[in-house]
Amino acid sequence: MLEQNRIGLGMAAIGRPQYINIKHEESNESFSLKNFKEKGKLAIENAYQNGIRHFDTSPGYGIAESLLIDWLKEKKDPSITVSTKWGYTYVADFDPNATEHEVKEHSIDKLIEQWTVSRKLLPYLKIYQIHSATLESRVLENSEVLSRLHSIKKSHKIHIGLSTTGDNQVEVLQKAMDIFIEGEQLFQSFQCTFNILEQSIKKFKNELDHLEGRLIIKETMANGRLIPNKQYPEYNVLYVFMNTLAAKYHVGIDAVAMQYCMESFPKALVLSGTNDNDHLVSNLKANQFKLSSSEMKQLSAFGIESSDYWKERKRLEWS
Template sequence: MTKISNIGLGTAAIGRPLYINIKNTTKESGVFNLDDFKLKGKQVLESAYEKGIRYFDTAPGYGMSEQLLIEWLEEKNDPSIKVGTKWGYTYVANFDPNAEIHEVKEHSLSKLNEQWEVSKQLLPHLSFYQIHSATLDTGVLENGDVLKRLHDIKKEHNIKVGITASGANQLEILKKASAISIENETLFSVYQCTFNMFEQSIREIDHVFKNGNQLIIKEALANGRVFSNNNYPEYNSFYSYLEKLENQFQVGRDAIILSYCTSIYPEAIVLSGANNETHLASNLNATTVKLTDTQINELSKFKVAAEFYWNERKKLTWN
C-alpha cells in the first residue's frame, strides 16, 4: 500500500447527518439511526486508511467526527497518522436532520479551553490546531488572551497552530493572521482555505504558504457546483471541458479537480470530503491523473470573482 501525502480526509460529512451542498432536497422524514451512522463513519475512516490516506481533518463543530477519530485512533498503532482539528464552533443540531440550526460560532478564550480539553485526546497524532473559520468580525485575531493560549499550546505540545478561512475576504484574513507574532515568533503556520477552479483568490498570496507553512485546501469541489447542473448555465463551458477530460482520463471529474489542486499546490494537503467508500475511491483516482500544463492553464481560466463565488455559496442549503 502506498501512503498518500497530498490528499487527506475531511470528516465533516461522517460526523453529522447534513452538510452544506449543492443538492436541494426535502428534509428527512425517516428515523435517523445514530449507531448506524457512527458505524459507517468508522468504516470510512478505515477505508481511507487502507487506501493510503494518513491525514484526517476534524472539528468539534463536525458532530461526532472528533470523537470518532479519538476512538478509531485507539485501535491503530501507526505514528504516521496525522490529525488536524479546530476550535470555535459547537455542534448544536443533536444529530437531527431536520434541525434549523446546526452549529454556533464562539471565538472566546473559555470556548478554546473547553474544546481543547477534548481535542487534546487526539495527541500524539494531533499535528495542527486551528481557529475554525477565523473572521474579522469576531475579533479573534486581535484577542491577546486567545493568541497567547494558542502559543502556549503550540509550545507545550510541539504542534503547529493555524486558522481556517472562508468568505470573499479570506485573503484579508490570511494576511492578518500571517503577520501575528507572539514572543518574537510567527504564531500561525497552518492555513486551511478554499481553493478550486472557481475560487482562486489565494494565488495572490502564495508567499504565505512557503517557508515551512502548511496549506490545506478545503471545498475543492465547490460544494458540488463542479458537477453539471442546469441551474448554473454560466458554467456550461466548464462542464463541457471537464467532460472531455473525464473521457480522456477515464475517471470522474472529482479526481480531475483534486489532481488540479495538487498540481497547483504540490506541497498542500487537499481534503476529500467523501462520506462513503465509493466516493472516496473515486476521489483517490486523482493520484492516477497527470494533467498537462495546457490542461492546467485551461482549467485555471474558469475562475470567477471571489464576491460572485461566495454570494453563490450563501444560497446553498444543508443537505
Template sequence: MKIGLGTAALGRPQYINVRIENCDNSNLKRFRQESFQVLEDAYNLGIRYFDTAPGYGLAEELLLEWLQTKDDDSIEVATKWGYTYTANFDANAKVHEVKEHSLAKLKEQWKFSKQLLPYFKVYQIHSTTLETGVLENEGVLNELVRLKKEHNLKIGITTTGTNQVEVIKKALTVFVDGEPLFDVFQVTYNFLDQSLLEIIDELQQQNKSIVIKEALANGRVFSNKNYPHYEKMYSTLENLAQKHNVGVDAISLKYSLQTIANATVLSGASNTNQFSENLKANYFMLSDDDIELLSSFKVSPDFYWDERKKLEWN
C-alpha cells in the same frame, strides 16, 4: 502533494452541499458505523492526514474511537476550535453550528480535543475572520502559544469567505514573543475561487503548510441544471474525465494538487466509494493546457461566496 480526509460529512448527517441523489442519514447508529468504516478504509488506502472539528457533530468523537484501534505514528490529526455543533442531528434544524472565538470556548473545546494526542499535530482556529477579533485577542493568542509549546503542535487558521486573503495577510503579522504563531493555513481553493493565488508565493516563501478545502466547490463541479452558467465548465470537466478515465471529482482534486505545490488537499467524501474515486487523482497528470482551461472558469470571490450561501444543508 497529498490527499487527506476531511470528516465534516462523516460526523454530521447534514452538510452544506449540492446533493444530486437522495440520501437517508436518519439512522444515527448506522451512520456512525458507516463513518467509522470510511476512516478505516481511508487508512487502508494509504491516508494518514485526518481533519476534524467539534463543529462536525460526532466527528472528533468518532475519530478518537477509531484512533484507539491504531498504533501508527505516521497518522496526523488536525482539529479546530471555535464552532459548536447545535443541530443535534435534526435534519430540520434551523441552526446547525454557532461560532464563538473566545478564550472560554478554546479552553472548553481543548478539554475534549486533547484526547486526540499523540496523533493530534495541528490545532486551528475554525473559520477565522477579522470580525470576531480573534487575531488580536491576546488571551487566545497566548493560550495557543502555550499549547503549541507544551504539546509540540502546529497552530493554524482555516478561512472562509470573500476576504480569505485579507485574513491570511493579517494572520501572517501575528507574532507572540517574537515568533510567528501560525504554521498552517487551511484555505478554500478550486478553479472557481482562485483567490489563494494572490498570497500563495508569500505563504510558500515563509514555509507555511497549505491545506486545501472545498476543492469540489461544495458539489458545484458536478453537472447541475440549476447552474446553467457553468455549462461550459461542466462539458470541459466531462471531457477531461473521459480523457483520463476518472470522475469529475478526481479532475477537480488534481487541479488543486497540481496548482498549489506541496499542499494537502482534503477529500470530503462521505462514503468509501466516493473516497476511492477521489483517490484516482493520484494516478494521472493534467497537462498545462488542461490547467489553463480549468483556470479560465474563475469567478469573483463575491460571486462564489454569494452562491455558496444559497446552498442548503442536506
C-alpha cells in the same frame, strides 16, 4: 500511481448528517444515530485502507472528533496525522429539521473547553486551527486567545493554524501572517477554500508554498457545484471541458477538480470530504495523473470573482 498520497479526509460529512452541499443523490433511509456512528467508523477505516493518513476534524463536525479519538486508540499507527479546530459547536442534535446547525464562538472560554477534548487526539494531532477565523470575530486581535494558542504550540510541538471561509479569505490570511509572538510567526498552517471557481488565495501562493506547516485545501468541489448539474447552466462550458479531461485521463470529474488544486499548490494537502467509499476511491484517482500546463491554464480561466462565489455559496442549503 504517484509516490505520495497528498489527499486527506475531511470529516464533516462523517460526524454530522447534514452539511452545506448540493445533494446529487437522495436517500429514503430514516436517520439512526447508531447506524450513523457505525457508518462513520467504517468510513474512517476505509479511508485508512485506501491509503489516507491525514484526517481533518472539528468539534463543529458533530461526533467526528469522538469517532476519531476512539479509532486512533485501536489503530496505533504513528504514520497517521490529524488536524482539528476550535470555535464552532454543533447544536443540531442530528435533527434534519434543525434551523441552527452550528454556533460560532471565538472566545478564550471556548478555546479552553474544546482543547480539553481535542488534546485527546495527541500524539497524532499535528495542526490545531481556529475554525473559520474572520475579521468580524476579532479573534486575531484577542491577545488572550493568541497567547494560549502559542502556549499550546510550545507545549505540544504542534503547528497553530486557522481555516478561512468567505470573500475576505485574503484579508484574513494577511492579518494572520503578520502575527508574531516571541519573535515567531504564530500561524504556520492554513486551511483555505480553493477550487477552479474560487482562486483568491493565489495572491499568497509564494507564502503558502513556503509554510513551516501545511496548506490544507478544502471545498475542492465547490460544495458540489463542480459536479455537472442543471442548477448552474452558466458553468456548462466548464462542465464540458472537465468531462473531456476526465475521459482523457480515465478518471471522474471529481479527480480532475482535485488534481487542479494539487497542481496549483504542489505542497498542499487536499481534502476529500466524502463519507462514501466509492466516492473516496474516485477522489484518490487524482493521485494517478497530472494535468498539463495548458490544461491548468484553461481551467484557471474559469475562476470567478470571490464575492460572486461566496454569494452563490450562501444560497446553498444544509442537506
